[in-house]
Amino acid sequence: MRTRALLTPLVLAAVTTAGLTVAAPPALAAGPDISVTNTKAHLDQLQSIANANGGNRSTGRPGYKASVDWVKAKLDAAGYTTTVQSFSTSSGTSYNLVADLPGGDASSVVMFGAHLDSVSVGPGINDNGSGSAGILETALAYAASGQTPRNHVRFGFWGAEELGLLGSKYYVGQLTTAQRSAIRSYQNFDMIASPNVGYFVYDDNAVGNGVRDDFTAYYDSKGLPWEYIDVQGRSDRAAFRSSGMATGGIFSGAETIKTSAQASKWGGVAGKAFDACYHRACDTNTNLDLVALDRNVDTIGYMVWRYAAKDYGTTTPPTGSNLLANPGFESGAVSWTGTSGPITSGAGRPAHSGTWKLWLGGNGASATESEQQTVTIPSTAATAQLSFWGRFDTAETGSTVYDTLKVQVVVAGVTTTLATYGNVGADTTWVQRSFDLSAYRGKSVTVKLVATEDSSAQTSFVIDDTALTTT
Template sequence: MTSRRSLPRLAAGVLGISLTLSAVPAAAKSRPTAAPTVSEQQVMPHLRALQRIADRNGGNRAHGTKGYADSVAYVKRALDRAGFRTRLVPFTHAGATGDNLIADWPGGDPDHVVLTGAHLDSVKEGPGINDNGSGSAAVLAAALQVAKSGLKPERHLRFAWWGAEEQGLIGSESYVSGLSGAERRRIDVYLNFDQAGSRNTRQWLVVHDDEHGETEAQQAFEAWFAERSIPTFDIGVGGSDHESFGNAGIPSSGFSTGISDCIHEACDDLANVDPKTETTSADAIVGVLWKLAATTPRH
């Protein structure tokens, strides 16, 4: 997760909710193109790359370090090659400058944005491969599927990787606070993914937006998992990057696979990620993105 102070909130959210397998939502106004699937070979190499970056930079990818800068550069190169419009949005925290990475896929209605993101930084104690290389890699794999498929979305698709989240949701909050009121209103939903590859996962923890209720995105995620007989829990907005968006009134969803065995420790390395869980998470992101991208915006 993004900070030690956030862990009790997430745990409380998990304990206070009931197991649910939601019904498939009503059909969208426009029929989405069939989503491609993601293979293990399309997502795990990104995690191996992040592990190598940590290994050659003191064992971590934390804010203000070369490990984090190299992580951003790795993701940016992959997106640039795929045809995304990328930009770095700098911020300063604790005397160090960091960057959020923003990537826009050309096309789609700019007044109706689906923003998909994850935090890319680790803590200084370890490489952060599940927390949150796994979410970052799953989002990258989904973005590259958009490019590979040449998707022509109805809504505009934007992807983001946040910095300094482990120090208190700094990067995402900096990004949101820098948006004008009009820019915030253009974001139909923010999708967040934190710890997407935890070992021993039995259910996916799907974000329920307390302010906006059951969002279109939440319904889409729960439907995707239900169609595959994968159980889900609902968790509230809070404890990860989506909190910054929820505080600004932007509808949010996404998921986590739960707190891993080695959170914020040196053992949060490649061995702390289950490849099957990670691949399922990336697949779910792609499936829901395709549905949201093809639907007619509601407002």
């Protein structure tokens, strides 16, 4: 959690009052049992990374980049589409890692995040290896569960939080208006295993009251006392909240002193900090309450499962609006999932408009690359049309097709190829291509572009200014 030269006192509101009869916990749908053993193993790995890199994982130091690379490899192996954002800070280059699970309604995103960096004086295992390990293990468990999410599921691992929430601010600042509107909720997890533990829920009652209430309902269902906390500007949820998104989160305490009433409620030692190693070298993998970690990773699991399946209702987009997010790729590899690299601003091929485009192929080597996005076509639409501008060129010769681009739609697991283009007849003229998708009204449709090259000469399939519009 970010530090400040002068900390504004945290505002707490207890939910229990002495002498009152406490009702039986409400019944909730059972959440998953997220492995605390695996989560602790992730924390041990982050400790090892710090040990090998000067004792910390802070922005601008090699331990932070090594942490990003290790988390990215775990998520890539689980099937996530990962994007690394780099940005400059006073301490050097930092990185955000964003992981999207393919599938779900791309116009309805639920997002979960934690900062991955430490301060420079220590390894940052509770602050905030604990939150990062918690969402990592939950992301891996969700991918392995075989769940089919209603909403698009995204995880964010933020850099430079300790320098002033810079990573999460950078991420939100790069979003278009449509992309911000697509994020239905953002939930933050910063310090979830403090050794003198408390159970705090962000009191974001101005925006996204339902997220807050889902956290407290889950704690109530486990018979676990909790308190609201106003974290003010000390949490990565701040940029999301100021942009009008529903936010929430949990926290187990930092440098604030535990009161006698809190010690009576939660155990631990009154008169001492919730985490006496906050922002110190002793914040190692022994500076953890593993019972709290177990409870809180299960809380994360409950919220991920619940919000992935949450029905936000159907909103019919205005007639003629583009259902695709980031249709011209100007936000980089955002809203599209697939192969890392083809969405580019590189000068090797021009864009149809702007500077970014989708450049599939062009490798001159045996490879398959793809990008896709899932949208729901309103059942009330009269027609639906997919279109894009394409510029194809090749170094192949002759009349044999070696390299292809397939335009596909995937509906309920069934793939239909709408068109196939190849090296034969390719040229460098921009041409708009259109396809009637009216047959898919009322359905969730994944638009997929797949390029396959052989090992001979290159063929480049450059695509820009995509659209899926209705009338």
